[in-house]
Amino acid sequence: MTAQAAIDVPVxxxxxxxxxxxxxxxxxxxxxxxxxxxxxxxxxxxxxxMIHGRxxxxxxxxEQVKWALSDHETISAIPQPGWGADYLDYFNGLxxxxxxxxxxxxxxxxxxxPAFTPRRVSQFQLGINQQVAALIETxxxxxxxxxxxxxxxxxVYRLLLGTVxxxxxxxxxxxxxxxxALELVATVPLGAPKPAAYMEAFNAGMKYCGDLxxxxxxxxxxxxxxxxxxxxxxxGIITTEELFTTLIQLFAGxxxxxxxxxxxxxxxxxxxxxxxxxxxxDPSLLNSALExxxxxxxxxxxxxxxxxxxxxxxxxxxxRGMLVHMSMGAANYDPDFYPEPNKFDIKRNPRxxxxxxxxxxxxxxxxxxxxxxxxxxxxxxxxxxxxRLADPSEKIIxxxxxxxxxxxxxxxxxx
Amino acid sequence: xPKIIYELSDGSTRTIEANAGDNVMQxxxxxxIAGILGRCGGFCNCGTCHVYVDAQWADQLPEPxxxxxxxxxxxxxxxxxGSRLGCQVIVTEALDGITxxxxxxxxxx
Ligand code: HEM
Ligand code: FES
Numbered sequence: 001m002t003a004q005a006a007i008d009v010p011v012x013x014x015x016x017x018x019x020x021x022x023x024x025x026x027x028x029x030x031x032x033x034x035x036x037x038x039x040x041x042x043x044x045x046x047x048x049x050m051i052h053g054r055x056x057x058x059x060x061x062x063e064q065v066k067w068a069l070s071d072h073e074t075i076s077a078i079p080q081p082g083w084g085a086d087y088l089d090y091f092n093g094l095x096x097x098x099x100x101x102x103x104x105x106x107x108x109x110x111x112x113x114p115a116f117t118p119r120r121v122s123q124f125q126l127g128i129n130q131q132v133a134a135l136i137e138t139x140x141x142x143x144x145x146x147x148x149x150x151x152x153x154x155x156v157y158r159l160l161l162g163t164v165x166x167x168x169x170x171x172x173x174x175x176x177x178x179x180x181a182l183e184l185v186a187t188v189p190l191g192a193p194k195p196a197a198y199m200e201a202f203n204a205g206m207k208y209c210g211d212l213x214x215x216x217x218x219x220x221x222x223x224x225x226x227x228x229x230x231x232x233x234x235x236g237i238i239t240t241e242e243l244f245t246t247l248i249q250l251f252a253g254x255x256x257x258x259x260x261x262x263x264x265x266x267x268x269x270x271x272x273x274x275x276x277x278x279x280x281x282d283p284s285l286l287n288s289a290l291e292x293x294x295x296x297x298x299x300x301x302x303x304x305x306x307x308x309x310x311x312x313x314x315x316x317x318x319x320r321g322m323l324v325h326m327s328m329g330a331a332n333y334d335p336d337f338y339p340e341p342n343k344f345d346i347k348r349n350p351r352x353x354x355x356x357x358x359x360x361x362x363x364x365x366x367x368x369x370x371x372x373x374x375x376x377x378x379x380x381x382x383x384x385x386x387x388r389l390a391d392p393s394e395k396i397i398x399x400x401x402x403x404x405x406x407x408x409x410x411x412x413x414x415x
Numbered sequence: 416x417p418k419i420i421y422e423l424s425d426g427s428t429r430t431i432e433a434n435a436g437d438n439v440m441q442x443x444x445x446x447x448i449a450g451i452l453g454r455c456g457g458f459c460n461c462g463t464c465h466v467y468v469d470a471q472w473a474d475q476l477p478e479p480x481x482x483x484x485x486x487x488x489x490x491x492x493x494x495x496x497g498s499r500l501g502c503q504v505i506v507t508e509a510l511d512g513i514t515x516x517x518x519x520x521x522x523x524x
Contacts, residue, residue: 066456109460110482117489118462122523287524352444352453362455367522374524 009082010321015055019316021047025058025302025325031398031405034301035342038333042341045314049325054084056323057307057316060330062337062354064313068305068326070359072101075324076308077361083306084323088402089185091252092194092202094245098253098361105360111231112246112364115164115224121367125375127163131155132375136383140414144390147266147410152259152376159372160254165247166223174208177201178248179255183401205248210240254365256400257299261369262376263407265293267396268344269381270389270412275346280381289346290373291353296344298329298355302403325403328354384414417511421448424519433506439515440464440501450517457502462486463522464501466515473497476504492518 023037024030030037041047041060048055059068068075077099079085091099097108114120135155139145161172181201185194194202216226228246232238269276269289279289302325310319318324331354333341338350356363363369381387390411400406416432419442423429433442443451443464452463459482468476476499479487483503487494499515506513 070456070458106482110485113460113482113485114489117486118491118522119489122491125523351447352456356454358456359458360460362458362460364460366454366461370522 007082008080010319012055012319012321013317015048015317019048020055021049021058023049025049025051026402028398030301031400032396034329034405035296035333038327038330039342041327042330042333043335046316046318051323052084052087054323056084056304056325057313057318058302058325058327059313060327060334061314062331062334062352065326065328065331065354066358068313068324069303069354069357069361072105072308072360074307074309074311075305077101077105077305078308080306080321083321085304085306087185088304091245091248092198094241094248096245096249097364098249102360109360109364111228112250114227114231115250116364116368118367121371124159124163124368125371128159128371128375129379131158131163132379136379140383143415144411144413147412148259148263148408151380152262155262155376156255156259156372159258160251164224164368165251166221166225171208174201174204175247175251175255178205179252182252183399206240206244209244209247213238213240213243250365253363254368256404256406257365258369258372260299260400260404260406261294261297261373263410264297264299264405265290265373265377266380266387266412267389267407267410268293268297269377270387271392272344273388275344276381276387279346280385283378283382285346286374286378288349290370290377291350292344292346292348293373293377294355295332295338295348295350295353296341297405298332298353299400299406300355300404301329302327303357304403328357387412387414389413417506417508417513419506420512420514422514422516423448424450424517435507437506438502439466439499439504439506439513442506443501443517448517450519450521451501452521453502455502459483459486459500459503462490462500465490465492465518465521466499466501466504467495467518468497468499468504469514469516470497472510472513472515473499475510479503490518491520491522 046057046059059065078101079099161167178201181198184198216229220226229238279285305324307318307320307322335341356366390413397408398405399408419431419433421429429448431442431446440453440457444453454463455461483500487498
């Protein structure tokens with residue numbers, strides 16, 4: 001978005017230098033293993049960091065993260081130009097669910113909620129199980145494979161684009177290109193135009209959605225797209241931009257997160273062979289094991305919001321115009337909720353984890369994500385009793401959004 | 416202090432003293448009562464705090480609002496006449512003794 005004459009960038013009052021921490025929240029070190037930081041922060045009041053020349057507050061305690069994620073009048077989801085989050089404008093200014101407050105949020109969320117309720121997800125379960133089983137059979141022929149590029153990513157593409165959206169395979173690249181392009185956003189300098197590859201992918205997606213609306217109006221089907229179109233049309237005719245916005249946020253919200261979490265969970269289990277063995281010997285531990293994987297390895301280290309009015313959190317002043325990073329990852333290490341937080345214990349069955357957020361913006365796809373994790377991890381560990389890291393000393397590289405821990409290379413052996 | 420009586424799916428019962436203004440999901444979570452997940456934290460956004468309110472109490476509650484009604488229709492356990500989302504049931508002195516049964520599931524697996 002272009003800055004307008006009337007933009008309002010509040011001047012932040014002087015902040016206590018003692019409350020600043022000199023740390024790069026987006027560093028490869030934090031992505032690779034955030035636990036030393038989380039252990040330090042999870043029982044402490046908020047602190048400040050400088051990002052792109054502006055002070056940000058970082059909130060880490062379980063209760064405080066939950067508060068910050070749910071008090072939208074104080075901590076708003078609506079981005080304000082010049083407040084320091086322009087580099088996180090993944091969606092080119094589209095009115096996505098994640099970036100609106102009530103009442104607009106309530107309206108938009110209602111349009112999407114029906115697609116991912118527990119009951120709806122249960123209807124996908126058979127398809128999910130079959131896709132996982134089919135993919136595993138192709139891998140069984142090999143002794144070694146990459147968890148990310150040969151299992152998690154193709155699986156989640158297939159599930160979202162095929163099983164959920166029911167798009168023909170020939171059209172999938174429109175969305176896969178777009179999802180790669182989203183990562184380019186954070187790489188351009190502040191104020192610079194979006195990268196050309198991003199705009200190209202964006203426009204291709206927009207065009208596809210326009211055509212899709214036409215097609216479904218001509219030939220209605222009993223599928224998710226038709227139901228989204230119908231939900232919108234009740235309150236006025238759906239625009240191309242609205243359908244595109246809905247699909248891109250479901251897709252972008254689901255693709256990397258689910259495949260990344262599959263990777264992190266498998267990696268965690270392989271690095272703790274005793275816990276892996278426990279799960280293999282007692283498959284009834286699967287749900288508890290996955291909750292523990294989700295707790296200890298939250299794909300998102302942080303989510304950000306915009307401070308709409310001054311507040312004080314645990315003695316730390318946070319001013320209007322600042323950005324807040326709420327650490328879901330650290331909240332999952334709060335020792336008041338999770339004793340010995342650094343211990344990976346698949347019998348812990350942790351409750352109230354923050355991995356999927358909290359409150360108004362609580363992840364719409366969480367039941368779907370859990371269903372995919374159950375099928376993916378459950379089947380891998382049972383089908384391959386000897387599943388292990390091909391080379392435990394191999395360095396895992398992390399990509400994804402700056403705030404995410406997306407593992408890119410996890411080589412497994414299964415012979 | 417209004418009491419909430421939870422009937423668990425294993426047949427056991429837990430009675431908890433709550434404060435007026437608390438909701439049935441939050442009280443269950445803070446007392447480690449099994450079978451209520453409350454994943455979204457009480458924002459009518461997940462449908463994993465489903466309970467069956469006993470008929471004598473169900474009639475005294477305000478009707479479910481739009482979002483609660485929509486989630487109940489899609490819940491993992493069957494919707495019954497007393498079905499409510501626990502996070503939307505606020506206890507008051509008048510509801511002292513409210514009895515809720517926890518369904519056998521909140522999610523599919
Ligand atoms: C393990 C996988 C996943 C993780 C870790 C995850 C994480 C999250 C988190 C932390 C939020 C809240 C963000 C905030 O409050 O700022 C969120 C929201 C959201 N997620 Fe997920 N997610 C996952 C899977 C999915 C899937 C499969 C979908 C859809 C297919 C999805 C779609 C969304 C959407 C649309 C929102 C915005 C909800 C709103 O603003 O009301 N997510 N997710
Ligand atoms: S706790 Fe999520 S709907 Fe009640």
